[in-house]
Amino acid sequence: MGLTCQSSGLSLLKDKFNISKKNEEQIVIALAGNPNTGKSTLFNYLTGLNQHTGNWPGKTITNAQGNFKYKDKEYLLVDLPGTYSILANSQEEEIARDFICFGNPKLTIVIADATCLERNLNLTLQIMELTDNVILCLNLIDEATRKGIKIDTSKLEQELKIPVIPMVARDGIGIDVLKETIDKIVEGKLQLKPLKMTYDDKIESLVSEIIDILPEYLKENYNARWIALRLIDGDNSILESIQELLNEDIPMKVEV
Amino acid sequence: MEGNTKITVNNLKEFISRKINYNEVLGDSIVAAIYEKAEEIANSVVTVNDKRKINWDRKLDNILTSKLTGYPVMLILLGLVFWITIEGANYPSQLLANILFGLGDRLSNLFMHLNAPDWLHGILIQGVCKTLAWVVSVMLPPMAIFFPLFTLLEDLGYLPRIAFNLDNAFRKAGTHGKQALTMGMGFGCNAAGIVACRIIDSPREKLIAMITNNFVPCNGRFPTLIAISTIFFGGLGAASGMFSSVVATLFVVLMILIGIIVTLIVSKLLSSTVLKGVPSSFSLELPPYRKPQIGRILVRSLLDRTLFVLGRAVIVAAPAGAITWLFANIIIGDTSLLNLCASFLDPFGKLLGLDGFILMAFVLGLPANEIVLPILIMCYMAQGTMLELDDLQALKNLLVDNGWTWITGLNFMLFSLLHFPCATTLLTMRKESNGMKWPIFTFALTTGIAITVTFTIKTLSSILGLA
Numbered sequence: 034m035g036l037t038c039q040s041s042g043l044s045l046l047k048d049k050f051n052i053s054k055k056n057e058e059q060i061v062i063a064l065a066g067n068p069n070t071g072k073s074t075l076f077n078y079l080t081g082l083n084q085h086t087g088n089w090p091g092k093t094i095t096n097a098q099g100n101f102k103y104k105d106k107e108y109l110l111v112d113l114p115g116t117y118s119i120l121a122n123s124q125e126e127e128i129a130r131d132f133i134c135f136g137n138p139k140l141t142i143v144i145a146d147a148t149c150l151e152r153n154l155n156l157t158l159q160i161m162e163l164t165d166n167v168i169l170c171l172n173l174i175d176e177a178t179r180k181g182i183k184i185d186t187s188k189l190e191q192e193l194k195i196p197v198i199p200m201v202a203r204d205g206i207g208i209d210v211l212k213e214t215i216d217k218i219v220e221g222k223l224q225l226k227p228l229k230m231t232y233d234d235k236i237e238s239l240v241s242e243i244i245d246i247l248p249e250y251l252k253e254n255y256n257a258r259w260i261a262l263r264l265i266d267g268d269n270s271i272l273e274s275i276q277e278l279l280n281e282d283i284p285m286k287v288e289v
Numbered sequence: 290m291e292g293n294t295k296i297t298v299n300n301l302k303e304f305i306s307r308k309i310n311y312n313e314v315l316g317d318s319i320v321a322a323i324y325e326k327a328e329e330i331a332n333s334v335v336t337v338n339d340k341r342k343i344n345w346d347r348k349l350d351n352i353l354t355s356k357l358t359g360y361p362v363m364l365i366l367l368g369l370v371f372w373i374t375i376e377g378a379n380y381p382s383q384l385l386a387n388i389l390f391g392l393g394d395r396l397s398n399l400f401m402h403l404n405a406p407d408w409l410h411g412i413l414i415q416g417v418c419k420t421l422a423w424v425v426s427v428m429l430p431p432m433a434i435f436f437p438l439f440t441l442l443e444d445l446g447y448l449p450r451i452a453f454n455l456d457n458a459f460r461k462a463g464t465h466g467k468q469a470l471t472m473g474m475g476f477g478c479n480a481a482g483i484v485a486c487r488i489i490d491s492p493r494e495k496l497i498a499m500i501t502n503n504f505v506p507c508n509g510r511f512p513t514l515i516a517i518s519t520i521f522f523g524g525l526g527a528a529s530g531m532f533s534s535v536v537a538t539l540f541v542v543l544m545i546l547i548g549i550i551v552t553l554i555v556s557k558l559l560s561s562t563v564l565k566g567v568p569s570s571f572s573l574e575l576p577p578y579r580k581p582q583i584g585r586i587l588v589r590s591l592l593d594r595t596l597f598v599l600g601r602a603v604i605v606a607a608p609a610g611a612i613t614w615l616f617a618n619i620i621i622g623d624t625s626l627l628n629l630c631a632s633f634l635d636p637f638g639k640l641l642g643l644d645g646f647i648l649m650a651f652v653l654g655l656p657a658n659e660i661v662l663p664i665l666i667m668c669y670m671a672q673g674t675m676l677e678l679d680d681l682q683a684l685k686n687l688l689v690d691n692g693w694t695w696i697t698g699l700n701f702m703l704f705s706l707l708h709f710p711c712a713t714t715l716l717t718m719r720k721e722s723n724g725m726k727w728p729i730f731t732f733a734l735t736t737g738i739a740i741t742v743t744f745t746i747k748t749l750s751s752i753l754g755l756a
């Protein structure tokens with residue numbers, strides 16, 4: 034089963050997300066964030082690639098991927114389209130959501146615009162609900178300072194229970210801290226138990242009801258609570274994605 | 290096993306729909322809870338102490354996106370970019386041409402010296418080399434000036450403001466406001482513009498954006514427009530001095546305006562006929578203005594854009610030059626294949642205020658718009674008079690010798706603006722729309738419009754006795 038899922042996971046990476054690993058050891062990292070917060074700038078800085086950057090939202094429309102090495106570990110970085118949420122209201126949101134949920138990245142970097150933290154936190158909270166290994170980068174911190182905005186990073190870390198890194202991506206400030214944090218998480222030196230949203234009783238009881246009837250292997254490999262929440266949300270595209278997954282997984286299971 | 294699972298998913302769907310039917314607000318309360326939490330956390334960690342008396346971002350936006358000043362500022366900025374391009378590109382163009390054609394002459398001498406066969410000398414020197422020299426010397430300088438300027442506007446955060454200004458017009462045309470952004474991408478490259486249409490969710494609006502993307506001139510067409518505009522309306526035309534490059538600029542800006550107006554008209558027609566529907570709303574975020582990184586802009590725009598586009602042009606232009614030379618030198622009966630084709634197209638070309646060679650150049654230029662002008666020059670030069678073309682004045686003489694008037698220049702620019710998309714764009718469209726239907730439709734529509742517009746102008750000018 035483990036092997037089946039792993040191999041189908043790989044083919045899923047390739048077929049659905051058009052992402053191909055150089056080798057098995059490469060660690061997949063997703064890069065998410067609101068539009069125009071500097072995802073591609075950070076992406077370029079880490080990978081040394083020249084993905085086109087520009088000061089307008091919606092520039093990155095497909096997944097871009099690049100490699101980088103840190104402390105003898107190879108990483109595959111996937112630059113997701115900028116979204117305000119991962120509730121799949123649009124094609125970009127669906128791409129970002131499906132990748133974080135079904136692409137099984139080892140960790141997800143959320144890059145936020147420090148000049149409008151609140152709006153960026155919406156997405157961060159949603160991603161934290163979906164996966165545990167999340168790092169928040171507060172980009173454009175210089176711009177924020179210029180505008181007289183001060184952010185208490187350590188308090189934010191305490192609230193969210195994830196690493197928060199102030200950053201000026203285009204000047205490379207904060208990148209070293211980010212790499213070191215990534216390494217710590219991958220090495221298991223840093224284990225994250227991020228803040229999880231709890232909802233009112235009605236929703237919570239519905240969630241457990243739905244989790245009960247979800248297929249076993251979905252529960253084993255994916256975040257069942259999150260899938261249940263999306264179903265309650267009335268998100269039908271998640272059902273389609275699950276259906277796709279089932280089609281991918283089942284024949285292989287029969288073979289094994 | 291498989292049957293089992295399918296039942297599970299159906300069960301799931303059934304279970305959900307049963308629950309959700311009388312719990313419709315649940316989704317909203319999930320989102321609301323997340324937003325509340327985000328607000329709560331943000332309020333507890335952020336302190337704002339804005340000492341600045343003036344909010345420059347807001348002030349600038351009031352000017353750049355206001356109903357009154359938005360459009361004029363947009364036109365002035367666009368005009369300024371083109372004026373700097375036209376004014377600045379002239380000298381390096383001549384310099385490059387001198388160097389490259391000098392090199393061509395030396396190569397030619399070398400070939401003579403080695404007693405190379407005539408046909409080889411013809412294909413390589415007169416075909417490939419001359420075309421390449423033209424592509425490089427005519428295209429490189431404007432691109433090397435235009436791209437950094439355009440990237441500067443992009444880096445500053447001006448592009449979304451253009452989209453904001455045009456949003457209302459696009460909504461009136463029954464399409465999506467984001468189309469202004471995909472149109473903006475089209476100025477770089479129409480194929481890239483077509484890919485950018487993915488940011489539009491509604492399939493109907495996406496198709497309209499894709500079909501009309503070609504009406505904004507891409508990098509491949511800008512140098513052509515700039516060259517012809519300079520020749521027939523700028524310094525080499527009636528006007529002279531400083532004033533002349535302003536006139537040339539005005540005509541390039543006019544072409545862009547015509548492109549945008551045609552985009553809106555065609556969008557409106559499509560959205561009220563073949564692709565009927567109501568425009569969907571969207572929210573466009575105006576990003577903060579950022580201090581541009583001049584160094585990075587130069588490197589990126591020169592390496593990524595200029596050299597990329599130039600490389601593509603060279604790759605396509607080399608074989609096209611060879612083919613054109615062959616066409617001009619394969620003699621059937623007592624005339625060349627080139628003349629045969631051109632004289633076949635000539636009557637039709639004349640109706641449009643163009644000629645057979647021009648139409649041939651557009652057809653042969655299908656792989657890339659960059660090479661239309663070089664091919665045309667090849668065709669004219671293959672006519673016999675092998676003159677050295679080392680600057681735009683020589684080009685003007687060549688064109689005038691071949692019967693060009695300012696009407697020909699105008700119609701050439703209009704045809705270039707409105708005609709069928711290049712092969713790359715068509716192939717991209719096939720990929721993005723999953724089939725040949727829409728690329729073929731676009732090909733027919735754009736060509737139809739180009740023919741109609743040029744025909745009308747030619748007919749009107751004949752009636753009025755203008756040229």
